[in-house]
Amino acid sequence: MTLDAVLAKIDENLPQATDRLLDLLRIPSISTDPAFVADCDRAADWLVEDLKSIGFDASKRPTPGHPMVMAHAQGTGTHVMFYGHYDVQPVDPLDLWDIPPFEPALENTDKGMVIRGRGASDDKGQLMTFVEACRAWVQVHGSLPIKVSIFFEGEEESGSPSLVPFMEENAQELTADVALICDTGLFQSTVPAITTQLRGMLTEEFSLRGASRDLHSGMYGGLAGNPIHVLSSLIAGLHDDTGRITLAGFYDDVPELSDEIRSQWQNLAFDHASFLGDVGLSVPAGEDGRTPLEMIWSRPTCEINGIWGGYTGDGFKTVLPAEAHAKLSFRLVGQQDPDKIHAAFEAYINANLPDDFSVDFTAHRGASASQMATTNPVFEKSRLALSDEWPQPGAYGGCGGSIPIAGFFKEILGMDAMLIGFGKDDDAIHSPNEKYDMESFHKGTRSWARVLAALAQ
Amino acid sequence: MTLDAVLAKIDENLPQATDRLLDLLRIPSISTDPAFVADCDRAADWLVEDLKSIGFDASKRPTPGHPMVMAHAQGTGTHVMFYGHYDVQPVDPLDLWDIPPFEPALENTDKGMVIRGRGASDDKGQLMTFVEACRAWVQVHGSLPIKVSIFFEGEEESGSPSLVPFMEENAQELTADVALICDTGLFQSTVPAITTQLRGMLTEEFSLRGASRDLHSGMYGGLAGNPIHVLSSLIAGLHDDTGRITLAGFYDDVPELSDEIRSQWQNLAFDHASFLGDVGLSVPAGEDGRTPLEMIWSRPTCEINGIWGGYTGDGFKTVLPAEAHAKLSFRLVGQQDPDKIHAAFEAYINANLPDDFSVDFTAHRGASASQMATTNPVFEKSRLALSDEWPQPGAYGGCGGSIPIAGFFKEILGMDAMLIGFGKDDDAIHSPNEKYDMESFHKGTRSWARVLAALAQ
Numbered sequence: 001m002t003l004d005a006v007l008a009k010i011d012e013n014l015p016q017a018t019d020r021l022l023d024l025l026r027i028p029s030i031s032t033d034p035a036f037v038a039d040c041d042r043a044a045d046w047l048v049e050d051l052k053s054i055g056f057d058a059s060k061r062p063t064p065g066h067p068m069v070m071a072h073a074q075g076t077g078t079h080v081m082f083y084g085h086y087d088v089q090p091v092d093p094l095d096l097w098d099i100p101p102f103e104p105a106l107e108n109t110d111k112g113m114v115i116r117g118r119g120a121s122d123d124k125g126q127l128m129t130f131v132e133a134c135r136a137w138v139q140v141h142g143s144l145p146i147k148v149s150i151f152f153e154g155e156e157e158s159g160s161p162s163l164v165p166f167m168e169e170n171a172q173e174l175t176a177d178v179a180l181i182c183d184t185g186l187f188q189s190t191v192p193a194i195t196t197q198l199r200g201m202l203t204e205e206f207s208l209r210g211a212s213r214d215l216h217s218g219m220y221g222g223l224a225g226n227p228i229h230v231l232s233s234l235i236a237g238l239h240d241d242t243g244r245i246t247l248a249g250f251y252d253d254v255p256e257l258s259d260e261i262r263s264q265w266q267n268l269a270f271d272h273a274s275f276l277g278d279v280g281l282s283v284p285a286g287e288d289g290r291t292p293l294e295m296i297w298s299r300p301t302c303e304i305n306g307i308w309g310g311y312t313g314d315g316f317k318t319v320l321p322a323e324a325h326a327k328l329s330f331r332l333v334g335q336q337d338p339d340k341i342h343a344a345f346e347a348y349i350n351a352n353l354p355d356d357f358s359v360d361f362t363a364h365r366g367a368s369a370s371q372m373a374t375t376n377p378v379f380e381k382s383r384l385a386l387s388d389e390w391p392q393p394g395a396y397g398g399c400g401g402s403i404p405i406a407g408f409f410k411e412i413l414g415m416d417a418m419l420i421g422f423g424k425d426d427d428a429i430h431s432p433n434e435k436y437d438m439e440s441f442h443k444g445t446r447s448w449a450r451v452l453a454a455l456a457q
Numbered sequence: 458m459t460l461d462a463v464l465a466k467i468d469e470n471l472p473q474a475t476d477r478l479l480d481l482l483r484i485p486s487i488s489t490d491p492a493f494v495a496d497c498d499r500a501a502d503w504l505v506e507d508l509k510s511i512g513f514d515a516s517k518r519p520t521p522g523h524p525m526v527m528a529h530a531q532g533t534g535t536h537v538m539f540y541g542h543y544d545v546q547p548v549d550p551l552d553l554w555d556i557p558p559f560e561p562a563l564e565n566t567d568k569g570m571v572i573r574g575r576g577a578s579d580d581k582g583q584l585m586t587f588v589e590a591c592r593a594w595v596q597v598h599g600s601l602p603i604k605v606s607i608f609f610e611g612e613e614e615s616g617s618p619s620l621v622p623f624m625e626e627n628a629q630e631l632t633a634d635v636a637l638i639c640d641t642g643l644f645q646s647t648v649p650a651i652t653t654q655l656r657g658m659l660t661e662e663f664s665l666r667g668a669s670r671d672l673h674s675g676m677y678g679g680l681a682g683n684p685i686h687v688l689s690s691l692i693a694g695l696h697d698d699t700g701r702i703t704l705a706g707f708y709d710d711v712p713e714l715s716d717e718i719r720s721q722w723q724n725l726a727f728d729h730a731s732f733l734g735d736v737g738l739s740v741p742a743g744e745d746g747r748t749p750l751e752m753i754w755s756r757p758t759c760e761i762n763g764i765w766g767g768y769t770g771d772g773f774k775t776v777l778p779a780e781a782h783a784k785l786s787f788r789l790v791g792q793q794d795p796d797k798i799h800a801a802f803e804a805y806i807n808a809n810l811p812d813d814f815s816v817d818f819t820a821h822r823g824a825s826a827s828q829m830a831t832t833n834p835v836f837e838k839s840r841l842a843l844s845d846e847w848p849q850p851g852a853y854g855g856c857g858g859s860i861p862i863a864g865f866f867k868e869i870l871g872m873d874a875m876l877i878g879f880g881k882d883d884d885a886i887h888s889p890n891e892k893y894d895m896e897s898f899h900k901g902t903r904s905w906a907r908v909l910a911a912l913a914q
Contacts, residue, residue: 279668306768315616
């Protein structure tokens with residue numbers, strides 16, 4: 001049978017497939033940092049060459065930022081557009097890494113073999129599962145069972161500034177029957193999942209200014225306002241005692257769970273004690289009266305992602321600083337509008353700023369939440385294909401993260417997007433010592449081979 | 458007359474005296490940063506050599522930290538022990554300096570000629586006013602009019618860890634009739650002042666930890682606690698709505714002003730609008746119901762001097778960090794006990810720490826407030842000498858800063874300390890573009906020559 005030979009080829013290819021992934025991981029394609037522009041370009045070139053070697057008509061497409069990679073294979077039947085991103089997160093704090101983040105290595109751990117390095121899981125390892133599945137199909141049969149196109153982005157970790165313009169300019173080329181996105185995880189690290197609900201995101205960066213220069217805290221302390229103190233009070237005031245966010249109208253467009261989804265999620269029996277325990281925590285710290293799964297999948301959040309001000313070096317400096325800064329992000333759900341939330345945030349800061357203080361909002365960027373309709377038959381075909389590969393049957397689930405591309409496929413191109421990924425909760429994406437389990441890489445590749453076969457039926 | 462010739466010599470020496478100060482300012486003696494250990498040593502050597510050239514028996518004294526400089530001149534009559542410090546504050550943020558901070562330069566400004574560079578005012582320029590006064594006396598008369606000893610420290614800006622042990626071990630050598638300290642300012646930049654009231658200080662540094670590693674704010678946001686948010690709430694809670702500090706028992710040992718001091722300070726007619734206006738502020742931001750002069754001279758404070766956590770680089774990283782950090786300092790008054798305040802601070806943090814969070818208190822250091830008794834006749838003699846030099850008569854005033862050495866002279870050696878300095882409010886000490894007015898340097902030197910003459914009477 002056609003599929004069995006492909007799966008056998010994937011098993012046979014595993015060592016070389018791993019080498020190819022290690023090769024890609026060695027390229028430090030950090031998109032947010034201008035120092036790595038050439039590396040991002042190099043990662044795009046690497047992918048174009050690799051896709052050409054499998055017979056794709058692949059090319060690098062310039063943008064005002066990092067390039068896109070587009071590739072098309074000959075084929076008939078259902079047309080899928082696969083999306084992944086080749087850029088990675090910054091690596092600080094570097095001293096918490098056990099290996100240099102761009103010198104990836106295989107490591108035998110208690111839980112099995114892992115591939116360790118920045119991007120191993122998010123998203124180079126994940127996108128290569130699809131590429132390796134295509135390679136095996138082509139090696140065994142000379143072609144793919146359906147029509148496949150590939151679209152790789154290089155700015156996912158830095159807000160995707162070029163994405164929407166590129167999609168609008170290349171709408172025809174990017175349109176297929178369905179989009180496939182590999183940037184999510186297994187449910188609880190064991191259950192294969194199709195993610196049908198994603199949170200949106202709004203990022204904010206702002207600076208408070210008080211005096212015209214740094215002051216001596218002895219000469220001025222007690223008389224002049226302190227911007228770190230003001231910033232702390234503003235941040236503290238963003239949540240009330242029950243964990244709810246205080247911005248005016250923030251919950252206006254936040255829906256309650258439908259009975260159907262609530263029942264689905266109850267069946268998933270999320271083990272929050274183990275989810276938290278893996279990272280040294282024990283107590284759900286979110287909104288009163290919400291289940292842990294609601295907290296991460298269906299409730300909006302406001303997180304402070306970075307703060308700095310005053311003297312932060314060794315020793316002590318009794319400075320009363322002129323400025324203080326913060327980066328924060330809102331995860332959005334339901335119909336929350338990023339522009340409306342941004343306006344409410346600015347209004348909150350301005351309304352609570354003491355006399356003599358000014359604020360600069362230096363950057364903000366937003367994307368709405370996504371909710372997939374699973375009525376398209378590709379969803380159920382794919383869920384069954386996943387059930388064949390893994391010990392437990394496939395499930396429909398939510399994801400607390402934000403993958404704006406899913407919404408863009410729908411809004412700009414009118415396509416459904418199906419999110420299937422093989423990351424595990426302990427992959428430490430965005431953190432030191434990121435890894436991807438060899439099991440995720442191997443069974444992920446086999447899963448895509450099965451999904452391609454299923455979509456050909 | 459004896460004094461007139463000395464004053465004329467000071468006028469004649471001004472260009473060479475300025476060159477000597479510029480020479481000393483070129484040594485980057487930042488005591489808090491281990492990278493500058495050799496430079497601190499070099500600054501001590503420079504002072505030893507300069508004092509020897511005026512006939513002092515001067516030597517560098519090792520400590521576990523930066524060395525002390527001790528010097529004694531032959532003489533009779535009143536014995537004064539002059540104190541200053543040769544170390545300086547760090548220079549960040551470097552991009553706000555108009556010149557490299559250790560390439561000092563003369564600059565002609567709207568308000569007259571200034572000497573610009575780190576340490577120009579705090580405290581190299583100030584301590585050299587005394588050295589230059591001694592030089593002129595020796596050049597004119599071959600000796601000083603009273604017995605003079607000098608004691609320079611190199612750790613004043615980094616908490617003076619070696620000071621108390623050194624004073625205890627060298628108590629006999631350090632004891633004189635009165636200590637002179639030149640590390641304060643003119644009142645409102647115009648009135649020569651003897652500072653008789655100083656705030657004490659307690660510095661604290663601490664780190665909060667939540668999860669065992671940095672988390673992805675999409676995967677965990679809303680469920681896992683955020684240490685920056687917790688830190689902000691703790692900082693915000695240190696003050697209530699009226700600007701009072703909330704630590705238990707914090708105000709127990711804070712006295713109200715005596716009627717005598719209240720009346721003295723009212724006579725000073727402090728122009729807080731101009732004091733704040735010079736640094737771009739307009740509104741006193743301290744405790745409700747207190748005068749601006751109380752806020753900076755006689756009320757305790759709690760200032761956040763530095764804060765950091767999460768991603769602070771360019772671009773954005775949706776991290777939910779594992780740690781957040783702060784440095785803060787309390788200015789103390791009256792009989793407030795630094796150890797007691799430290800205990801109340803630790804208790805406050807521990808009592809308000811959410812589940813799953815831990816705290817490390819990594820450093821704290823304290824010194825009590827000082828109040829000088831002006832009954833020793835040297836005070837009034839010196840105030841009159843200052844009145845002769847400056848357009849307005851000398852005044853007794855307070856100082857919001859902390860100069861622990863004044864308390865140590867009293868507690869360890871039983872000596873009164875007289876604080877006379879010539880800094881101006883706009884000197885930008887501890888800030889970018891620190892400067893010392895040429896008027897401060899020149900008339901400061903002449904002031905000390907007059908004080909030495911007055912104490913010989």
